[in-house]
Amino acid sequence: MSEANDEHRVHVHRVVTDNTTMLSKLNLCGVRVSKQIARVFALKKYEKFARNCYSTIFALSSGLQPRGNAIAIIRVSGPETIDVIDGLTRGKSQKMLAKTRTAVLCSLYDPQTNDLIDKAIVIYFPSASSYTGEDLCELHVHGSHAVVSSLLEVIGKFNGCRPSEAGEFTKRAFLNGKIDLTEAEGISHLIAAQTTAQRRNALKAVTGVLTQHYDNWRRTLLEIIAYLEANIDFSEDQLLDEEMLNGVVKKATSLKDEINTFLTETTKKSERIIHGLEIAIMGEPNVGKSSLINKLCQRQVSIVSPISGTTRDIVETHLDVGGYAVRICDTAGIKDLSAPLTDVIEEEGIKRAITRAQSVDLIIYVIDGSKDDIETAIENSQKHSQIMKNAACIIFVVNKMDLISDKMVKMWKENKSKQNICILSCKTSEGFEDFIDILTKNIDTLCGQSLNEEAIFSTERHKTHLYKVSENIESGLSHYKKDLAISAHYFREACKELSFITGRISTEDILDVIFKDFCIGK
């Protein structure tokens, strides 16, 4: 969703709520009309033209496999919905009107040829209680290509009906005030969700948890603005209420801190859930990195061989670990970087491994337990610590446990509590379950799901606005001592940016807060 698009929606939303019904109908067809032109269109004599712009949309809302599906759902939304039902059911629309939001078995015909298209389940949602906020009907038909294409063709012949554009049902739901922008974004993420974490994350937006979160921040800003404005108006003949102003500053500072934490930590977690957490498997050559990625993916992603330096390029794959989307890669074994390398391809491989290590969230650092003792292994890994310093988390995996004496295994295990260490064997699978447990726990922390109740869904768009919110609060705070009016201006800007996120803008709310929360006589 582009920035320009959002602003356009906000603009349209505002126009829709501010002006006449006809104007809102004009805006619903997606064209930006100047207020002046809109007013002209709104005149009764142009009603017919306006009605044409305000079309009824239809689309297949369920998917359709090449060999068909058991059931397919076609949705129709807009003012002609009842006419479409009437035409398709040979005048049974009265029955549907009497049974709103109820599944009714109906035969659907082509009104021009009287040809029976299908026996379907039809549900009629009146505008007051539909997904889009317009009259809407769902036609649940047998999911064959023949039924679906015939029906779509027939609906397209009704007056004022046209196929919908991508996301247009949800766009109308937003324009009609059924959902806000974050809820609309949540719906699109919910549809795209492939993992449990992505589903839960998107649901936080769909269920309005996120809206509440932003609304709470907005309310705090409105309170601050109300207090400041009250003091601008009354400070000339009354003493400034220092205590109250200090309270406002405290409130604004803690809000700014909260938003900044949200921006640096919470949004990062949401990004990891949405785009997949990035993991790199690193370590010296021949320690078993490729064996580990293959074991994790349960297929031969990367070549395993006893020859040192087998993996040259980055080998990347996608995984679902404990309900989280993960992008994991195997990298070339890194050697002592101070020693000169003779093989140019291996050198390039190592360079790529290092670059990747600097951008991932989590590094799995593999050690050959049969070769090194604890001290040497840790010493060696520390040589690479500079490379790994950007990763939010490192897990050490001591591999080839099957080759280690019981005494050594005991020593490694005693060391285990001190670091994020797992001991396992890619060959025998011993210790692998514990490793998956530790890996999942670490991913849990990096994605913030341990804080289950926290609203964390966020997108780049939210971040852009939130940075501006934070900047404006900062400016508001730096001005409040010098000039209350300028300070209030910055807080209003912050509030406006926050309103862009949810797609609502209003000044009425500010007045509301003044009269509700502020007592002039005091």
Ligand SMILES: Nc1nc2c(c(=O)[nH]1)N(C=O)[C@@H](CNc1ccc(C(=O)N[C@@H](CCC(=O)O)C(=O)O)cc1)CN2
């Ligand atoms: N058949 C079908 N299944 C579906 C949908 C749908 O549109 N049709 N949905 C589509 O996304 C999802 C469910 N979400 C929905 C959200 C709101 C409304 C709706 O009619 N809202 C009205 C009434 C609310 C109420 O009665 O509580 C409204 O908001 O006014 C319908 C479905 C998933 N399953």
Ligand SMILES: Nc1nc2c(ncn2[C@@H]2O[C@H](COP(=O)(O)OP(=O)(O)OP(=O)(O)O)[C@@H](O)[C@H]2O)c(=O)[nH]1
């Ligand atoms: N005994 C035993 N051998 C293992 C184990 N894991 C890997 N190996 C062997 O160790 C050798 C190297 O394994 P790889 O997975 O190719 O190691 P790598 O770290 O990817 O190697 P490079 O590509 O050189 O960086 C192969 O011969 C594997 O069969 C293990 O748990 N036990």
